[in-house]
Amino acid sequence: MVKLTRFENAECPVARSLDAIGDGWSLLIIRDAFDGIRRFGEFQRSLGMAKNILSTRLRSLVAHGVLEVVPASDGSAYQEYALTEKGQGLFNVIIGLRQWGEGFFYGPGEAHSVMVDRAQGEPLRALELRSADGRLLGPEDCRRVPVGGRANLEG
Template identity: 55%
Template sequence: MHDDPNATCPVARALDLIGDRWSLLIVRDAFDGVHRFSDFQRNLGMSRSMLSQRLQALQDSGVLAQQPAADGSRYHDYVLTPKGQALFTLVVALRQWGEAFLFAEHEPRSQLLTLADGQPLAPLLPQDREGRVLASAATHVVKPATP
């Protein structure tokens, strides 16, 4: 039995893994095509030791993997694993929420566009199995019974 009231919560477990600012920004940059330690450091402006710790934690949790550099150099690349790739929806949801609520109407910001037509992505909306869009009031959480 767990004494932690959040032990059965998938949100709490996800936050334990990728909930700190740096880990999620590393994942974001990996989706943007950053693979090298030096590029992560330059983009994020974090210390070498902090970056090393976060990269190792993301590898230990199966979000990132190291592989030989694609250019054949002595360096290695950090790549998203399937578990890491599955975070794309979360990154897009955070981006869309930030665009909607954290920028003034004409304030400059980066944009995520499709490669096919250069258009912004459609808003992510929770749906039921039949495709109906749901608000939080139309859902409920079922918690496991405690012994």
């Protein structure tokens, strides 16, 4: 079995994030949680994944504070999984992946789902990255700077 590299102590925020949500199954579980799925069996039916893999991914998402186990909303003896504040913070990530997928993996007229604004029923605008003063930014406009690296800010 392949030994996974752990990034929990990495200086890079992308690496640390991938430690918590870096596999496809975890991202699909999070997507489904945003769609209102809360119970193990519902996740299993939606994703069609093996129960042992689902159990492992759910445990990991709970351990990383992305999901929490809560009493069933219907008052039954079951437990459910709910997005935490940390999990809710992944909404833009999921939307970004969705929009990237829509733009690059579907041909004209090919069937797929889209996200819409509940109030207006209109598709969401593309996510944009903006500077503090409101300018639209692209990769060429940004660079990585270590925290506390004030000297690097001037270059």
